Amino acid sequence: METALRKLQRKSLKYKMVGMSFQNAPVLVTGGAGFIGANFVLDWFETVGTPLVNLDKLTYAGNPLTLESLKDNPNYTFIHGDICDADLLKRLFAEHRFRAVIHFAAESHVDRSILGPKVFFDTNIGGTHQLLNAAREFYETLTGDERSAFRFHHISTDEVYGTLEPNDPAFSETTQYAPNSPYAASKAASDHLVRAWHHTYGLPTTITNCSNNYGPYHFPEKLIPLILLNAMAGKPLPVYGDGLQVRDWLFVQDHCSAVRAVLERGKPGETYNVGGCNQRANIDVVKTICALLDELLPDSQNVPHSKLITHVQDRPGHDRRYAIDATKIETELNWKPAESFESGLRKTVEWYLANQAWVQGVTSGDYRKWIEQNYSAREVQK
Structure with missing residues (x-):
């Protein structure tokens, strides 16, 4: 079997032999087997198509089956590895000579960060630090057009x-940082690192701070897929507290197009907020999902699905409301979301109904164990 390193060397040689310009050199996507990262990789090959290397540790939320359609694409390379591995990163930059880094890799679930914060600090802070160092060392070897074209984009x-x-x-973009969970604190720290590497070392970085994503391939511990799958199975639909926590919902494919816009037209050193312009209370999101399932599964014994809604004890430090002002990216980069919440949610529900094999593949014993750990001790509120 060909080793990962030999595969890298062979692909690197191919790039040099055909005389590819730096603009057609590979981009590095970290965390490209996770929810947003995988959607970005799929979107990249639908819209751009140039070489892409996907580096993913394949933790519980990383699913290579999501990218099965790319297995025979000669422009796609998957590397099973950790962004905390400095030696691996150095080899990857040397072999592939990336023209850009798109950094999705992160631990991202607030509830998990409350129960076990250390891994969030290790990956989100330590891993970002290692990636910035590797990118900086590579960037300092570039000259001319290659140096001008290089970008490091960080997703927050x-x-x-x-x-x-x-x-x-x-x-x-000028709102003062005030993170309230271990997850948010780890992401705030990583943002500060990216900003510091730009201002101190001149690394051409950009940052996007996005609102709540939803869409296909979402790991079913987050609100929308959790509610959707529980409702289909006739299980209780756990809603934290009164359910009036407000989030701005962003369809994942709109997020992908925003990242591409920043990569293509964003100014180094700048931050761009990306939102869906769809503020909804959690309880309203749950009720909308129930109504869609009533419509799409009229013969289900669980109709009306709203009867399954169960209010449970809120999580510690639960932020009450998020909302994104996306004026900057809309005016400076001419980006706007294509989906309303209603159209995006319908597409999401229809996708899950049509892709039960994918769902069964990710709802493993480990996933069920986590759901039991997180929800079993929460008191039901009358």
């Missing part, structure tokens, strides 16, 4: 800004 979250009161203005 609106949770770094903290929480909003009902009448507060939406988060802008």
Whole structure:
């Protein structure tokens, strides 16, 4: 069997032999087997198509089956590895001479960060540090057009800004950071590292802070897929507290197009907020999913699915409201979301109904164990 390193060397030689320009050199995507990363990789080959290397550790939320359609694509390379591995990163940059880094890799679930914060600090802070170092060392070897073209793009979250009161203005790029969970704190730290590597070392970085993503291939511990799959199975639909926590919902393919816009037209050193312009209370999201399932599965014994809604004890430090002001990316980069919440959610529900094999593949024993750990001790609220 060909080793991963030999595969890298062979592909690198191919790039040199055909005389590819740097603009057609590979991009590195970290965390490209996770929810947003995998959607980005699939979107990349539908819209751009140039070589892409996907580096993913394949933790519980990384699913290579999501990218099965790319297995025979000569422009796609998957590397099973960790962004905390400095030696691996150095080899990857040397072999592939990436023209850009798109950094999705992160531990991302607030509930998991509450139960076990260390891995969030190791990956989100330590891993980002190692990736920035590798990118900086490579960037310092570049000259001319290659140096001008190189970009390091970091994907972050609106949770770094903290929480909003009902009448507060939406988060802008100048909103002061005030993270309230271990997850948010780890992402805030990684944002600060990226900014520091730009201002101190001149690395051409950009950052996007996005609102809550949803769509196909979402790991079913997050709100929308959890509610959807529980409802289909006739299980309780756990809603934290009163369910009036408000989030701005962004269809994942709109997020992908925003990242490409920043990669192509964004200014180094800048941050761009990406939102779906769809603020919804969690309870309203759950009720909308129930109504869609009533429509699409009229013969289900669980109709009306809303009868399964169960309010449970809220999680510690639960932020009340997030909202994104996306004016900057809309005006400077001419980007807007293509999907409304209604159209995006319908596409999401229809995708899950049509892809039960994928769902069964990710809802393993480990997943069921996590759901039991997170929800079994929460008291049901009357």
